[in-house]
Structures are given as structure tokens and as C-alpha cells.
Amino acid sequence: MNIERLITMANDIATYFTVEPDHATAVEGVRDHLTKFWDPAMRRQLKAHLDHGGEGLNPLAREGVEKLVLPPASGS
Amino acid sequence: MLSIVEVDYGTPKATSKTTVELQIDGKTVRVPQGTSVMRAAAQAGINIPKLCASEMLDAFGSCRLCLVEIEGRKGYPASCTTPVSAGMTVSTQTPRLADLRRGVMELYISDHPLDCLTCPANGHCELQDMAGVVGLREVRYGYDGANHVYAKTPAGETNPLFVAKDESNPYFTFDPSKCIACSRCVRACDEVQGTFALTIQGRGFESKVAASQDNRFLDSECVSCGACVQACPTATLSENTLIEKGQAEHSVVTTCAYCGVGCSFRAEMKGEEVMRMVPNKDGQANHGHSCVKGRFAIGYASHPDRITTPMIRAKISDPWKVVSWDEAFSHVASEFKRLQATHGKQAVGGITSSRCTNEETYLVQKLVRAGFGNNNVDTCARVCHSPTGYGLKSTLGESAGTQDFDSIEQTDVVLVIGANPTDAHPVFGSQMKQRLRAGARLIVIDPRRIDLVRTPHIQADYHLKLKPGTNVAVLDTLAHVIVTEGLVDEAFVSARCEPEAFAKWRAFVAQDKYSPEAMEAETGVPAAAVRGAARLYATGGNGAIYYGLGVTEHAQGSTAVMGIANLAMATGNIGREGVGVNPMRGQNNVQGSCDMGSFPHEFPGYRHVSDVATRTLFEKDWGVPLLGEPGLRIPNMFEAALDGSFRGLYVEGEDIAQSDPDTQHVTAALSAMECIVVQDLFLNETAKYAHVFLPGSSFLEKDGTFTNAERRVSRVRKVMAPKAGYADWEITQKLAQAMGYPMHYSHASEIMDEIARLTPTFHGMSFDKIDQLGSVQWPCNEEHPNGTPVMHVDEFVRGKGRFMLTEYVPTSEKVNAEHPLILTTGRILSQYNVGAQTRRTANVMWHDEDRLEIHPHDAEERGIAEHDWVGIRSRSGDTVLRAMISERMQPGVVYTTFHFPGSGANVITTENSDWATNCPEYKVTAVQVTRVTQPSDWQKRFHAFSDQQQALLDQAQSADTLGQA
């Protein structure tokens, strides 16, 4: 998928959680949101993007994506 | 004219708990205090003659036909205006009363034409009935004198009292020659609808009914709700279908398929043909009222554009080929299997719609999860109310509105934000107006001056005319005032809410940056108005919030919904009658489609797919392993289509090519797919990109249920055979079978039984239960066997209510030199959403094109005059509409509706979306507007493409006719 779009979406999510005073809770918030609502392929792509430097991701989004636990690739 | 099966008790039901006992014609009768003598008699089976009384209206006492004698009272009181009292002894039939009544009827009939046999009301006319009841045998006054009946006097001169028929309204006719000046129509328009379009002009014999300022109905204030037509006891106001076709012979209760009010109707039928739709007096959502769409705009169901045979084609540039149902099913099955074999299990998916019944939606998600083996299922609620689901679930614990509509009767302060009930939810809008006329206070938060702000006998206390995109900022300033001025309901909060979350929230909104003064420049709302509104909501008694798409369709849609829930919790305005948080749902079954598990991450009943217990339950029942990871949302599907990983889509009842934002992006995605299957009534915009067309059935052709905005599950009943042979759920079932996944339901009720079996909030639900109770509000289970009108009463569904932090983040969609105006979108009364249905009815007489509303100042700056063609350009695309200069807009903001595909409103909207749910930001797009002389390039391409697709359809149909010949 268009990585730019995924980055924007991840940043939007992180922006919501930025206001959370407890940093660990904020990071967890981002990770949980991605895990609960994003198709695994999208999560995988975003994580791969982070592994390649993660350009464009805001700081909280980076941390959230870093914490993602990915399910084994399946389905195909 | 009333329904052919309803009994009219003459005056409204009294609600008192105290009972009064009296004697009527020797019978002992017990009724609630406040009941009229007329109603008490009617409930005891004694029918007192009446003409000006109807139970939908307050008693008026003008016809003097309902006189009775009461022991110990002088004279002959009117029974409709006389309340019962204990020990009263009433006689309804005496020789004296008979004389008086005959006298009254004689006068009426002396000014009424005697063409009963050819009159549309014949067989169901109250005047005729009353003449019979009182035994009228002669009329001593001739028609030679003054009358309203004949156009000419006997001397051949023009009769000044005569008024010709008004046939301007496409759905009903006004024939003043038959009017008895009972004023039921006028009162229906005032009391029930609240439009005040009709008046009785003149006095005594001269008096006549007139639409506002003596206009024709179509040119008057009239919104064509039909309440007056239903109230009229004679043929004066009659549906045109009644005039053309005569009386219905049977009547079936069903539910409107348009908006989230979910009005209950009696489909009055002659065989398999609908004669008229009459709102059901016993309907618990609408109490006998309706709007122009539900009552009149049903002609689309029999429109010639309906497609009734399955069709397939290899490429969208090929002509359609008409095929048998079996061919169509096996074609789809083999295509989807091929795509999954080549590109992976995830390569296909399904989209269901808020227009589908619960049973249909449930089957589509079951087909996707169990049959396709993935979770790529979504619903059009994605683009309207997904933030409601997210926001209310996070704070209150359940993704639904908290109240029933009738709760507003106990409301003292109504707060409407981003909703336009009089246009989008007209029947509830009328109920809200009734309550406001009775004294409830009103706060409106909206960039536009919606009708509710000032309408007959209603004036909003506060209209916070905010800049589009600043909902969260305004909600935070309201919260700031509540917290810093000590208006929090501390007792409620400490008993009912999580203390840590509340403490965090209190500190958060108390920050200076959220004071109304600090935010004034950002929101455009004067600080004093915010303070006043906050105080009124927090301290004015029962406060109820009603919100709509003006809240959800923003980049911060979910945040705003949480902000609303925070306000309700902080002020203790939740968990009882008269208060609450009420999402106004757009389409009829938005609530139901969400409940039925059509989001990619959750099973029916809002249970996440990763929840092992739930998944095991479904795996056992459905007999297949299920995925525990969320699937693709609609916008993700488009993205995946563009990168080639998503190739096949089954769309039931939804027109994504017109209704989703950034049209050109959507059509590019559709064009990239290999097998698009559209199931619909018409060749809609999406179907123009489809490879398989499966003809669906209208709500008149199938059984099922719809769930309205108040969680009320009501029956849809089949009144005619499906035009294409199958109800929609049967089509999905056949498709599943063709894919190799067994489904064997023999009736829609069996699907509901399965839903009930697998969903805790539906455990007690069944077609039988709904038939018994009329309708049922979920949760309906062991704890609430008859359903739940008000939720979160003793505790929240999630236990303790949770305050959520709602930081205001300005949208990235900002005005600049290139795009200096903000475009926002909405809808109007006579049209419904993408308009596929309403455009195919006479409703186009009120709205035949989408216009761009622009403030006079912005228009003048650009040299734009009323009706000019204007180009609207955003960073996504451009389109051309005609201008409508309007003071309702604030300078800097323009507005349009999106009911016509050629308008291309969504060519302009962008891919921006709600952070939590990807609900598109329809309500804020930066644009430039200029005067132009020709359609946009997109529109030219659109028209060329539409013409081509129509030609491909025509070829298929003529080939089919040849084949049959």
C-alpha cells in the first residue's frame, strides 16, 4: 500500500495519544490501536518502513510501531 | 384520510397514573385522569359522532357534533373538550342530541358536493360516515345561495367563494370545494409537523384553508410531510394515488427504508400494489407521523430503471450480458476462488450497507469471515458514524445512543451539535420542535444557521456558530467552563466514573489554553456565548445532546464523540429519561449494520475478533476456523486495490463510487480490481465499474429487521414478490453455497435466531418477540426481556464511565491563498444520501440539483451572482455547480449537498480522515471558488463515461429481449 498514507494515518493516531501525560501509556495506546484496528499486512509494511529508517513517522508513532508484535504471515 | 385499519379515539391518550371511574350510557368506565369523555367512551366501545377531533391532535371543539348530556350539568358539552371526572354520568345518545347532531350535519352537507359515489374518499370518508350515523335524510337548504361547491352561480356568474383544485404538490391534491373547515389539517401542520404552513382564513361561513400567504402548496412553506392529508376527514386533501387508484383493501405494518428515525408505516395495499403509505399511529419511533420521503417517495421501487436480471461482463468496457442466476453465482464463485488462489486469501472482500436489513448485513459478514476466510468486511457506516462506535465504546462501553426518542419529552435543555434534525431526521425533528415549543431551552453548535435556530415559535438560546473543524475546541471550552466554574456533578462522577481518568481530564480541560477566551480566535465563537451555553447545559435541568455527521465526519471525529460523552458524564446527564448522548444516524440501518459485525475488527455485538472466547463461539456455530486479526477497512481496500493485492469485491446496497471521498482515487481503485460484484436495485455509480450485477430487492419485497438510531429493532415485511426473484439475503446465501460454504436458511427469521443465539445483547430477540411488542430496543436478553429504552441506568456498560482526553488538533486541511474557503457538506429533507432512490421520485420537484451555498460577501468578491455557474477547486479535484447566495453561511465557508452524482461533490473532498476510524473528513475541505462558463473536465469525463455505461446496459437489455422473442 501507499506508504505515505500509512505514515499519515499512524501519525494521526500518535497525535491523539501525545496529550497522554504518562509516556508509557501513550506508546501503548498507539501500539494497541494499530494492533486492534489495522490489518496485519499494513502493520507489517509500516514496521518494515521503520526498520528502513522510518522517515516521516513522528516520534510517538515510531515508538508505538517499534513495539508492534506482528502475527506470522498467513493467508496466502 | 386515516389508515383503513386504525381506530381513532378522538383525543390523545392521557398519561396520568390516577384512574377515574365514570358511567357512560350505563357502562362503568375506568380511564386515566385527563382523558376526554370522547376517548373514554371510545375505549368502552361507544362511538360518539365527531368531525373536528382526531387522536393525533389536541381537542378543538369546533364542529359541535360530539355533544353529550352530563347529569347535573347544563347544556350539551362537547365530549372532545370535556375531561372525565369521578362519578360523572354521561349519555351519548338522546333524542335531543340526535336532533342537534342532525342539524349540524345538515349545515355541513348543505355546502358540500353530493358526488360521493365518484369521490376519492368514498368508502372511507368521515363526513359520509357521520351523515349516516346521525341519520341525515334531507337537506333543506339548496345550493342556490352562497356556497363553496360550484365554480359558477346558477345565474352563470363566477362564484367568489369557489376555489379551484390545487394540484401543485406531486403527491397530493387540495380540493377546497370539499372542505368542511374543521381545521384538522391546520392543527396537524402546527402541532404534529411544526411547520405552520396552513391557516384558516376568514370567519364563519367564509372561512377557508389556505397554504401560507395563499400560495400554491408547492410554493408555500409546506414540506410535504402529509400530516394534513392524513388528518383530513374528507377528500379535500387526498393522496394522488388514492384519487387515481381507489381504496386499499389490506394493510401491512413495515418500517421506512430511508433515515435513522425508522418510522413505522402501514403499507396500504391492493393486492401486490402499494396504494398509500400511512404512518403507524402505534409506531413507537414516530407515533403516526412521517416525512415526505417515507410517506410518498417510494415510487423508485417500481421505477423502470430497476434491473431485474443478473448480468456479467469481462471488462467494464464490454457490454453487459444477461445471464441466469445460476450462471451469475458460479461465475462469481469461480472468479473469487481464482483470485484467492493466485493472490492470496486476503485478495477479496465485501462491503455491506446501512440500507440492508440486519439479517442481510449479518449474512454478508458471515460470508466474508466464514466463506472467504478473511475479515475484509466493512460497511458504509465507516464513512458516517464509525467514530460514534469508537468514541462511545471507549467512554461509556457501548457503541450506541443512550436514549429512546421519547426521552426528549423529559428534556429541559436540548444541545444540538453538527446535526440538522429538521432536514435529516424530520420526524424526530418535529418531536424536538414540539418539546422546544413547550418550553425546553436550545443550544445549537453549527457553522450554519440551520432551520432549528429560528423557526415558528422557537428561538435558540445560543447558536455557537463555530468555524468548521473546531468541534473539539468548542467542546473543550464548554468542559473548561464546567470544570472551572464548579458546575461538575461531583456526586455522579464519584459514584459512576473512574476517578483517575476523571482527575486527569479535569486537569486537562482546566488549562488556560481551553478557556473560551483563549480559544475565541480559533473557534470564532464569542467567549460569553460559550460560557452561557455551558452554564445552561450544566445547570438547566435535564440536558440531552443530539449530534450528527457534523461531529463524526472530521479528522477528529472520534475525539469529538468522546468530548460529548465527557460533557454528559461531568454534568450527570446520563442514565435516566430526558438526558443522554444521542447520535442521529443518517441512513435507516446504520445502527443495525454496526451491531451486526460488519466492521473488519469485530464480530456481531462489538466483540473484537481477537477475543478467543467469542471467536470460538462463532467457529463452533459456523463450523470453520476464523481469523483473529482485523481485516481491511474500505479506504484500506482501495489502497490495497491500487497496489494489486486486493482484486475482488462484493458490494451489497452501497454506492462507494458516489458516496466515498476523493472520487477519482476511488474510481482508480475500482478500475484496478478484476471482479467487482454489485448487488443493488439500479445501475449505480459503482456498478458502472462492476463486472457482475446482481439485482437486489426493495424493502417492500423482503422480510427482515432494521435498527433505528434508538436501538429499536423493527420489522420490515414483504408486501410483494421480489422483482428479480430473490430477497437480498437469499442472494448472499446462494453466493455462499456457490463458494462452497453451506448456508440453509428458509426464512429471514432463522437468521435473526442465529444472531440472537450468538450475541448477548440480542439473546431475547426474535421475530415473534418483535411481532408481539411492535418493536424492541436492544439490549434484549435475560436481564431485559422486553428491551431497554434507556441505557447505563445504574452503571455504565463498561462498569465505570471513563473520561478521555480530547486535545484539540487543528485539521491539516487549512485555508491558504490558493484555497481560501472552507467547503462543508450536508443533506436536505427531500433527498436521501446519494439520492439513488429519491432522485427517481417526484421529490426532485423540491431539489433537482446540488447547489453551492455561498455568503453574499464571498460571492461579491468573486463577481458571483445567484444561479451563476461556479467552479470549486480543492487539492483533490474540481467540479462545477450553480451558486446560491445565502446568509445562512458565514463568510469564508461554502456548503453543498451531495445527492446527484454529476455534481461531483466528492471529487473535491480529500483523503483526510478520522484518526481512529478513518471516517472521512467530509465536513472540511479547503477550496477556491470562481465563476466559470462550462462544466469541469471531471464532469465531462463523468458524463461521457455514464453515457457509455448506459449504452452498454441498453445493449444488454435489448439483446435479452431479442433472446426471449
Ligand code: SF4
Ligand atoms: S404536508 Fe405537512 S407541511 Fe405541508 S401543509 Fe401538510 S402538514 Fe403542513
Ligand code: SF4
Ligand atoms: S382540508 Fe380537510 S382537514 Fe382541512 S379543514 Fe378542510 S376538511 Fe378539515
Ligand code: SF4
Ligand atoms: S425518512 Fe426518516 S423521518 Fe422520513 S418517514 Fe422515513 S424514517 Fe421517518
Ligand code: FES
Ligand atoms: S369532535 Fe368535538 S367538537 Fe368536533
